[in-house]
Amino acid sequence: MIFFEFICWQTPAVVLRFFRINDPYRLLAVLAVLAILALPFWLSSPGLLLRDLHQFIAGEAVNGGRTLYSEWFDSTPPFAAWTAALLEMCFGRHLPGWNAVGFVLLFLQAAVFGWILIVHRAYNENTYLPALVFAILGVSSFDLVRFSPELFGSLLLLLALHQLFNEIEFRQQAEDVVLRAGFLLGLATLVVFSYWVFFFFAWIALLLYAGLTFRKSVLLLTGFLLPHLVLVTVYFLLDQTQWLSLNFYAANWGWGGKWDINFKSLLVIGGVPSFFFLISIFMLHQEAHFTRYQSQLLQVMFLWLVAAGVQLTLAEARTPTTLITFFPPVTYLISYNLLLIRRKWIANVMLMAMIFGVIVSGQAVLRGYVVTDPYRQMLVKEMPSRVKAKRVMMLAEPVPGLMQVNQQAGFFYDWELSERVWNEPEMLAHALLIHRSFAKSRPDVIFDPYDRFANISGVLPNIFNRYHRDGEYWYQKQTSGIDYTR
Template sequence: MLAGERLAEGYHMYKDVVDDTGPLSSGTYWIIHLIFGKSLTAFRILAALVILFQVTYINSLFIRYKSFEENTYIPAAIMVVLFHLSYDFLTLSPALMGSTFILLALGQLFSQTVLQKEGSDSVLLVGVFGGIAACFHFPLVVFLPFLVVSGIIVSGFTFNQFVLALVGYILPIILCGLYYFWIDALPEFIFEYFLATRIIEVYQHVRLEDTIFLFALPVSLAFIGYFVGLWFKQITVNQQKQRQLIFIFLLFAIGSVFLTNRRTPYQWIILLPALTYFINQIFIYLTQKKVLQVFVFVFFLGVPLVGYSWYIFQNSSGRLDSYSVVYQEKHQIANGKKILVLGDDIAYYKEASLGTSYLNSKLSNRILKDFDDFADMAAVYQEFFSEKPDIIFDQEGVFAGLIERVPLLGDLYKKESPGIYLLR
């Protein structure tokens, strides 16, 4: 929301907004702010539409290419339940938007696998969709080797098709780079988006143990579904290729999580198509009614129950406070003002707007703490002097260090209380 609001004011991502949100994601948030303003309801409705598209697309994909002998809507029902595993699956995150284009690329690979097309259109689209996904959410860049491996091993790409898919993949990234080169922000784009995700400190919003608890049940069911498909059903050659494709997809989806700098459940949203495929095999191939009824209850009741109980436990233990934006009475001091928060408590922005380009505090620290670079210090002073945020919330002592190094900032701001500076 803050990135979209800042861009709607006429600023540019990376050049005037220090953050690592993907260029296409930030562009989407910019359009949303232009149309709906700072509306959480709009985010939820749009997220629901994206989820509806994904659910419909994956189900139609399995029907169109006869992934299973029976054409049913069970995969759609399974994926809807999986989306309710965690509440942050239902928000319009870059991971959700990027995974949509990974699904579209997967659909083009399915067409190559099943129909053995020789046309170049679907091969090109495989790369283009993958490149667009990487421009929405950086960790999805890991699907470049997935497209290569699955395209060559499973879909049987020729060398020319491989090159065409690679060109299609690079094209969206090159176009984004060309735009930021045009506005003189290419170095910032390269560092903040492509490099910062592995350089800056990782945000540990959710512990690894909590994530394992959350995904233990659906992953176990997917594991069971995989072996059910192996033992209880003879499948066609095309279906075997699709299974191989989904299995490779699952491996790379897990790998993408290790490129994230925010440890949150929504980063795992890319696993849902593969989990849907394997869990569906339980309900399609098992014929024993009593056993099937057990799995129906375990999945359709167990998965939402796990997600809900996880949320209750996180909230009651206070762990949710490190992840959610908790708006309290103390944050009302910022209402209606332009502010800057140098720290993790960004609830001050709920009824306020961003006063400078330093949105991501950890990324901003590389500039604000670079006291040996006089050019950086001059640029920092110039930005504070031109934008003059009404209040600065210095939660990590960064601004206090700036005032010592740049005394002119002390003439602009007075210390109201520990960690709070007001514009004179």
């Protein structure tokens, strides 16, 4: 009994002391802790996310030879779509494979951020504690340990942050540092378009703390625009710049959408990290004594926090995963506070309380103890379908339950982008596009609840006459009545 009490009392102290040691092998322990904390989410997964299904479909479209934006009407950024295509080629629709990649990306972010803070001497001691704190924040919600474009894009943001810290710390005469920072930020916008906000964050941070010159400002902008210039050049050579501008740039420009999670659930998920974040701000204001360089890094983190808030308002779909851009500044301040506390037993208790609080709050929301079915707007709702294992074209907003058991055919996925083509099929460009869609990716079934397919009866009669209508669906005449049940 005495031995058991000793172990329980000493475990928190061992955890904090273990991760304060500057030893790269501590990252293996971070990986183990992250796996243990993520395991309950993997064992009690609520189902397929809409985001997962969208990535499956986008990957299948790209692997099927359809060119983004001109032959695949969707606003998904190109790097996100190409990454989805690579994962679809490797794993198909096998979700555990995708989730494993997401887990690795989350761990890489924790490791990279911890390494950045050590390399740039952000604290008075070199420690892997920030990597542990980042990993703890990463298990706040079950969707954070699944693959998402945000996980990939935010990793690029961290690499850009490393370049910014290099410039702030050394004020190097070499101009390639600023160019690389801009290039990484540009790549991040080709994964999550709303990350363009962080370009302005970088420019302001360098202007305030690195004596940014006009020449380096131009280099930062050049690096940022370079990936986009390459993309535009490719589409110019394909003579498809019109569709790139409409279906990617214009479609992604604007304010974001609504939250896809209940607000009460969001408060519970973010409550524990927010509580420790606010405590850290208060304690740092009261107790911390910064060097000039450390003060600059702290201010850069607050600028990042503002940029993350602006990006959140621009995000197309707001889920707990969207909040991952808040992790670096929150991790930085919480870790600073834990290292600053003189009485180590208090720091140990705070660390263990945060771990326990994050786990309990995440599981409470997932299991419906806070509100019933909190993730229903994020999940694919299964529905009985008379069409299964077919190639289906959607002439309406995509029905996730239908696409879960079928493959997307044709060029038209995002109906907001496709509607004009089908409402004006008499235009030569639209008629040619529809004809090419059926020639390249002919559907077995067309889902058409509003009878839009009939619009092409006089323009493309050869295509129209191949199908007959039955309820909300059009079936190919040679296959109608086969392999589907009412």
